Amino acid sequence: xxxxxxxxxxxxxxxxxxxxxxxxxxxxxxxxxxxxxxxxxxxxxxxxxxxxxxxxxxxxxxxxxxxxxxxxxxxxxxxxxxxxxxxxxxxxxxxxxxxxxxxxxxxxxxxxxxxxxxxxxxxxx
Amino acid sequence: xxxxxxxxxxxxxxxxxxxxxxxxxxxxxxxxxxxxxxxxxxxxxxxxxxxxxxxxxxxxxxxxxxxxxxxxxxxxxxxxxxxxxxxxxxxxxxxxxxxxxxxxxxxxxxxxxxxxxxxxxxxxx
DNA sequence: TCACCACATGAACGATAGCTCATGTATAGC
DNA sequence: GCTATACATGAGCTATCGTTCATGTGGTGA
Numbered sequence: 001x002x003x004x005x006x007x008x009x010x011x012x013x014x015x016x017x018x019x020x021x022x023x024x025x026x027x028x029x030x031x032x033x034x035x036x037x038x039x040x041x042x043x044x045x046x047x048x049x050x051x052x053x054x055x056x057x058x059x060x061x062x063x064x065x066x067x068x069x070x071x072x073x074x075x076x077x078x079x080x081x082x083x084x085x086x087x088x089x090x091x092x093x094x095x096x097x098x099x100x101x102x103x104x105x106x107x108x109x110x111x112x113x114x115x116x117x118x119x120x121x122x123x124x125x
Numbered sequence: 126x127x128x129x130x131x132x133x134x135x136x137x138x139x140x141x142x143x144x145x146x147x148x149x150x151x152x153x154x155x156x157x158x159x160x161x162x163x164x165x166x167x168x169x170x171x172x173x174x175x176x177x178x179x180x181x182x183x184x185x186x187x188x189x190x191x192x193x194x195x196x197x198x199x200x201x202x203x204x205x206x207x208x209x210x211x212x213x214x215x216x217x218x219x220x221x222x223x224x225x226x227x228x229x230x231x232x233x234x235x236x237x238x239x240x241x242x243x244x245x246x247x248x249x250x
Numbered sequence: 251t252c253a254c255c256a257c258a259t260g261a262a263c264g265a266t267a268g269c270t271c272a273t274g275t276a277t278a279g280c
Numbered sequence: 281g282c283t284a285t286a287c288a289t290g291a292g293c294t295a296t297c298g299t300t301c302a303t304g305t306g307g308t309g310a
Contacts, residue, residue, distance in 0.1 A: 024174045024236070029167045035239045040165035042154045043268075049149045058287055071269060073288055083242050092277045092286045099242070106238040111149070113231040114160045117208050117224070168298075183257055196299055198258055217256050217307050 038082050039110060043067060044075050049111075051085060052104055055097040163207050164235060168192060169200050174236075176210060177229055180222035 024032065038044050046065045050056060056064065062072045076096060079085045084103050087094045098104055149157065163169055171190045175181060181189065187197045201221060204210045209228050212219045223229055 023178065024171060026167065026171070029170045029174070031243065032236055032239050033165050033167045033170050035242065036161060036165040036170075036235060037267095040158050040161040041268075042151065042158045045154045045158050045161075046149060046151070049154070053148065059285095068270075069287070070271080070289085074268075077288075087287095089277085094287065102238045102241050106235065106242075109234045109238075110161060110231065111157055113227045113234075114157050116227050117160065117231075118156065162297095166298075184255095193300070194257070195259085195301080199298075202258075212257095214307085217254095219257065 035082050035084075038079055038084055039107070043071065044079060047072065047075055047079065048084065048098065048103070048107055051096060051098050052107055055095045057090075057093040057095050059093070061096065160207050160209070163204055163209055164232070168196065169204060172197065172200055172204065173209065173223065173228070173232055176221060176223050177232055180220050182215075182218040182220050184218070186221065 039048065043065070047061060050061060050064055058072055058076065059069060061067075061076075062069045065072070076085060076087065080087065084099055085096050086099050087096045089095075164173065168190070172186060175186060175189055183197055183201065184194055186192075186201075187194045190197070201210060201212065205212065209224055210221050211224050212221045214220075
């Protein structure tokens with residue numbers, strides 16, 4: 001008798017069933033959280049969604065987003081360490097792009113779900 | 126083998142094509158980032174993945190995860206404000222559960238993608 | 251009504267994040 | 281070689297986060 005009922009959270013919105021985030025141990029939770037941190041800040045989210053359209057150099061990114069070069073570089077370092085983007089020299093520039101399709105999908109789905117969630121938000125309490 | 130090419134993001138795993146995180150304006154980026162912040166911390170991630178299995182009261186959650194009741198309550202307040210969980214009285218307890226299926230899917234897909242990403246991570250630089 | 255339980259909430263504190271500023275490193279052109 | 285460009289990096293500052301501690305609020309049963 002935990003909480004009343006087992007209550008799987010499905011009221012039928014999506015219908016599509018992914019296997020599970022079932023039961024994370026603390027270390028997995030920490031590592032997943034660390035990667036999600038990368039998506040959890042406006043600046044990095046802008047960097048990633050910009051890179052999702054096409055590859056960009058650091059300066060191009062900075063101007064496109066409206067951040068300073070140094071700030072962008074710092075964030076790119078982080079994103080690289082997390083395996084979300086890769087950089088490749090081209091002359092004196094370094095062209096960054098998303099690491100692979102998983103990153104693009106993670107981005108898309110996150111934005112997709114969150115838009116739906118925000119639509120369902122009432123000013124209840 | 127996957128880091129080199131351009132990448133139209135529709136080809137891969139799911140087959141289901143979400144529209145795109147295409148070009149976020151700053152305010153959308155901020156709001157999406159705010160929601161993702163909720164998944165970006167070990168404690169909240171543990172709370173959410175626990176609630177994904179079934180509904181729990183605050184005290185149950187606290188013991189299950191190994192946090193203090195106050196800390197859990199603080200985080201639940203945040204998660205509630207973001208529309209990720211809902212609470213409902215049952216006697217003197219308040220039973221929390223995920224708000225809807227979008228939350229569950231967001232959780233699942235995030236964990237799923239990130240596990241794949243972490244598998245592809247080498248100790249490069 | 252009174253004690254008790256479950257949860258919420260405000261204040262305070264240490265830790266961390268993201269930015270700017272200044273400087274270092276690598277490539278290209280002269 | 282020298283200079284300019286493009287990017288990386290370290291130090292430092294401020295703001296914010298997540299936690300704990302103490303206290304408030306609401307429901308329950310004697």
